[in-house]
Amino acid sequence: MKKDWFDPVEKRDGGFICFYCRKSLSLTHFVYDHLNDNRRDNRIENVVFSCYRCNVLKIDDIDMQLNAQEKLGMNDISNSMGEKISSKPRELKELDISKENYEIAEEYVTKEVDLHGSVIVTEVKNCISYLCRQANGTGSPQAVTNYLNTLTCKVAPFEISKNKEGKKIIRRKQA
Ligand SMILES: [Zn+2]
Numbered sequence: 001m002k003k004d005w006f007d008p009v010e011k012r013d014g015g016f017i018c019f020y021c022r023k024s025l026s027l028t029h030f031v032y033d034h035l036n037d038n039r040r041d042n043r044i045e046n047v048v049f050s051c052y053r054c055n056v057l058k059i060d061d062i063d064m065q066l067n068a069q070e071k072l073g074m075n076d077i078s079n080s081m082g083e084k085i086s087s088k089p090r091e092l093k094e095l096d097i098s099k100e101n102y103e104i105a106e107e108y109v110t111k112e113v114d115l116h117g118s119v120i121v122t123e124v125k126n127c128i129s130y131l132c133r134q135a136n137g138t139g140s141p142q143a144v145t146n147y148l149n150t151l152t153c154k155v156a157p158f159e160i161s162k163n164k165e166g167k168k169i170i171r172r173k174q175a
Contacts, residue, residue, distance in 0.1 A: 020054035
């Protein structure tokens, strides 16, 4: 059974990578993660690759659980549309949307930080998720987290810090 999952999941999800953190996996170090956490629901739509770490983190992480739910819904939809639609245009469309969502995130963070000096991470996450869903119907918390990680990486203009109350904030990198 599990053997039959590998090729279709790899093809559907664009590689042998962890669905949650997108890291490459090795054959000796991965698990099949059940999106709805029901280990007996062995439909292919319910299965993704995951690293050990994310598989465990997901138990307590509501963002990851929501992301999994959304993925299961998408798998169900694309499955019911069947093979009529080739995978290429859909991949392109997903790329366009994620590019657009990233730009929404960048614009929002830039505007808010320059206006207020800093923004609280949890608040900005919810706002970006909302704006992305408004713009094109998708904006999972996990995706938004990735955008914020990108915007605050070593070469980006922003950084994550903590305010007086100990809340995580995003601000411009201090000189
Ligand atoms: Zn992972």
